[in-house]
Amino acid sequence: MTTCCLRLLNGRLTASNVDTTAGRYNARVLPQRPLLVRAAGILVAGVAGAVVALGGAAALGKLGDHTTIQQVTPLAGGGLGPASFGVGSSQLSVEEIYRRSATGVVQITATSTVPQQADPFNILPTQPQQQQALGSGFVIDKGGHIVTNYHVIQGAQRVQVSFSANDEIDAKVVGSDPSTDIAVLKIDAHSRSLTALPLGNSDTVHVGDPVVAIGNPFGLWRTATAGIVSAVQRTIPAPNDVAKIPHAIQTDAAINHGNSGGPLIDSSGYVIGVNAQINTGGTNQGNIGIGFAIPVNTVKTVAAQLIRSGKVEHAFLGVEALPITKELLKLFNFPTNRGLLVQDVTAGSAAAKAGLRPGASTVIVEGESYQLDGDIIVAADGKRMTTFEQLRDLIARKKPGDRLSLQFYRDGKKKTVIVKLGRQPSPTG
Numbered sequence: 001m002t003t004c005c006l007r008l009l010n011g012r013l014t015a016s017n018v019d020t021t022a023g024r025y026n027a028r029v030l031p032q033r034p035l036l037v038r039a040a041g042i043l044v045a046g047v048a049g050a051v052v053a054l055g056g057a058a059a060l061g062k063l064g065d066h067t068t069i070q071q072v073t074p075l076a077g078g079g080l081g082p083a084s085f086g087v088g089s090s091q092l093s094v095e096e097i098y099r100r101s102a103t104g105v106v107q108i109t110a111t112s113t114v115p116q117q118a119d120p121f122n123i124l125p126t127q128p129q130q131q132q133a134l135g136s137g138f139v140i141d142k143g144g145h146i147v148t149n150y151h152v153i154q155g156a157q158r159v160q161v162s163f164s165a166n167d168e169i170d171a172k173v174v175g176s177d178p179s180t181d182i183a184v185l186k187i188d189a190h191s192r193s194l195t196a197l198p199l200g201n202s203d204t205v206h207v208g209d210p211v212v213a214i215g216n217p218f219g220l221w222r223t224a225t226a227g228i229v230s231a232v233q234r235t236i237p238a239p240n241d242v243a244k245i246p247h248a249i250q251t252d253a254a255i256n257h258g259n260s261g262g263p264l265i266d267s268s269g270y271v272i273g274v275n276a277q278i279n280t281g282g283t284n285q286g287n288i289g290i291g292f293a294i295p296v297n298t299v300k301t302v303a304a305q306l307i308r309s310g311k312v313e314h315a316f317l318g319v320e321a322l323p324i325t326k327e328l329l330k331l332f333n334f335p336t337n338r339g340l341l342v343q344d345v346t347a348g349s350a351a352a353k354a355g356l357r358p359g360a361s362t363v364i365v366e367g368e369s370y371q372l373d374g375d376i377i378v379a380a381d382g383k384r385m386t387t388f389e390q391l392r393d394l395i396a397r398k399k400p401g402d403r404l405s406l407q408f409y410r411d412g413k414k415k416t417v418i419v420k421l422g423r424q425p426s427p428t429g
Contacts, residue, residue: 090267090268091210091267091268092267092268092269094212094224094226096269097212097224097265097267097269098212098214098222098224100269101138101195101197101212101214101263101265101269102214102222102224103163103195104138104139104194104195104196104197105136105137105138105197105214105215105216105222105262105263106136106137106138106139106146106161106162106163107134107135107136107137107161107162107216107219107221107258108133108134108135108136108137108146108148108152108153108159108160108161108171108185108261109132109133109134109159109160109161109162109168110132110133110134110135110152110153110154110156110158110159110160111130111131111132111156111157111158111159111160112130112131112133112155112156112157113128113129113130113131113157114128114129114130114131115128115129133152133153133154133156134216134219134257134258135148135152135153135216135258135259135260135261135262136148136152136214136215136216136258136259136260136261136262136275137152137161137185137261137262138197138214138261138262138263138271139194139195139196139197140196140197140199140303141196142191142194142196143186143191144186144187144188144189144191144194145174145185145186145303145307146161146171146184146185146186146187147182147183147184147185147261147274147299147303148182148183148185148260148261148274149181149182149183149260149261149274149276149294150176150177150178150180150181150182150183150239151181151239151260151276152183152260152261153173153176153183153185154176154178154239156173158170159171159172159173159185161185161187164221165221169187169188169189170187171185171186171187172185172186172187173185174186174306174310175305175306175307175309175310175311175312176306177302177305177306177311177312178238178239178240178242178243179238179240179242179243179245179312179314179424180238180243180245180294180298180299180302180312181238181239181245181276181294182274182294182298182299182302182303182306183261183306184303184306184307197263197271198269198270198271199270199271199296199299199300200266200268200270200271200272200296201270201272201296201297202247202249202272202273202295202296202297202298203295203297205229205232205249205266205272205273205295206229206232207228207229207230207231207232208228208229209228209229209266209267210226210227210228210266210267211226211227211228211229211251211253211264211265211266211267211272212224212225212226212253212264212265213225213226213227213251213253213254213255213259213262213263213264213265213275213293214262214263214265215255215258215259215260215261215262215263215275216258216259216262217254217255217256217257217258217259218256218258219258220258225253225254225255226253227251227252227253227254227289228251228252228253229249229250229251230250230251230252230289230290231249231250232247232249232250233246233247233248233389234247234248234249234250234292235247235248235389236248236276236277236292242424242425243314243424244392245276245294245298246389246392246393246396247295247297247298248273248276248277248292248293248294248295249264249272249273249292249293249295250290250291250292251264251291251292251293252289252290252291253291254287254289254291255275255278255287255291256278256286256287257286259275259291260275260276261274261275261276262274262275263275264293271296272293272295272296273293273294273295273296273299274293274294274296274299275291275292275293276292276293276294277291277292278290278291278292279291279292313399313400313423313424314396314400314423314424315395315396315398315399315400315402315421315422315423315424316349316350316395316400316421316422316423316424316425317349317350317351317391317395317404317419317421317422318345318346318348318349318350318351318352318422319342319343319344319345319346319349319351319356319358319377319391320342320343320344320358320388321340321341321342321343321377321388321391322340322341322343322368322370322388323338323339323340323341323386323387323388324336324337324338324339324340324341324376325365325366327365327366328365328370331363331365332372334376334409335376335409335412335413335414336376336378336409338378338384338386339376339377339378339385339386339408339409340377340378340385340386340387340388340391341359341370341371341372341374341376342357342358342359342371342374342375342376342377342408343358343359343370343371343374344358344371345357345358346425349422350404350419350420350421350422351419353419353420354406354417354418354419354420355417356375356406356408356417357374357375357410358371358374358375359371359372359373359374360372360373360374361373375408375409375410376408376409376410377391377406377407377408378407378408378409378414379406379407380394380404380405380406380407381394381404381405382405395421398421399421400421400422400423401420401421402420402421403418403419403420403421404418404419404421405418405419406418406419
């Protein structure tokens with residue numbers, strides 16, 4: 001997958017594409033189409049390999065003679081205004097949420113080394129360059145554990161956490177999970193100095209709910225932006241380009257480069273998601289009101305496993321499937337009016353070992369391509385399957401080695417097979 005990040009190179013702030021699969025940074029012309037990007041800012045050092053530190057507004061002021069940084073004072077809470085979500089004893093104002101939560105939000109600086117581009121004339125000696133990724137994170141307990149995005153610390157040799165512009169604390173990477181874009185860090189700090197943010201329940205989030213995002217966009221310390229939940233149950237790509245992250249929360253609260261890993265907080269002051277990606281509409285210029293957060297229920301499950309064992313293993317079936325639609329039912333004679341048409345089976349996967357077969361004949365209906373004549377999955381563990389998300393959620397609750405009962409139609413006959421689930425493969429297989 002290709003994502004967009006900000007780079008500081010030779011004193012100029014530029015937008016570049018980052019090929020996360022190959023780990024390369026390629027400056028090229030951006031495609032004119034909606035682009036889903038991760039919200040961590042990337043800063044690349046100069047040819048000499050020196051680390052460039054972005055120190056908030058002061059550093060941004062050096063990027064151009066006409067850059068102006070304005071400090072905005074929060075409005076007082078209460079009443080109906082930009083700083084208040086409205087009336088009601090359970091709803092906090094933006095100022096109250098910020099006052100309760102901001103001290104638990106940190107800036108993450110991940111330093112890594114990349115090879116310098118070769119000198120075509122073989123005159124200059126080649127030496128590695130250091131680059132820094134800036135993101136956000138937040139404290140989840142008094143033991144010093146901090147949640148952030150995997151893509152913020154991906155490939156880093158050193159990770160540091162800052163609670164202010166004047167401190168940097170070395171952090172240990174407890175574990176990370178590319179399949180959910182979650183990482184857990186740990187710092188050595190006294191419990192009384194830590195503000196742990198309470199975690200909510202993302203299953204109860206609804207469209208229209210007011211939310212606040214707190215993070216460090218473009219290195220601007222602890223910036224709060226407010227908005228609403230624009231949509232729920234979105235599916236976004238994971239950094240490993242293998243998995244999809246389901247149940248993502250869409251918001252119009254401004255999220256930009258550097259917000260990655262920061263909390264999305266509801267009107268009661270509970271974290272309901274981890275800000276991770278934005279859609280720039282093809283402009284690559286930053287926020288246009290479409291941001292995505294990883295649901296906190298996923299974060300809680302993954303973080304607990306990372307703290308316990310340092311890793312997360314995901315069960316894997318190895319099928320791609322599309323639901324039977326009303327349009328398909330009008331055109332084709334299926335043995336069932338509900339189910340999932342198997343489109344592809346991953347070689348060597350649990351599905352392949354169980355003998356599941358994808359469709360072989362291609363048809364296009366309403367602009368969508370379907371592979372027909374394959375198996376039609378109608379139930380899993382006794383639960384009727386009408387969407388691929390249902391099947392994916394069921395598998396997500398299992399572990400590698402667990403067994404899954406699948407009911408499906410093949411050549412008009414109903415069959416049942418017991419599948420032993422495998423492990424989700426890495427990007428290299």
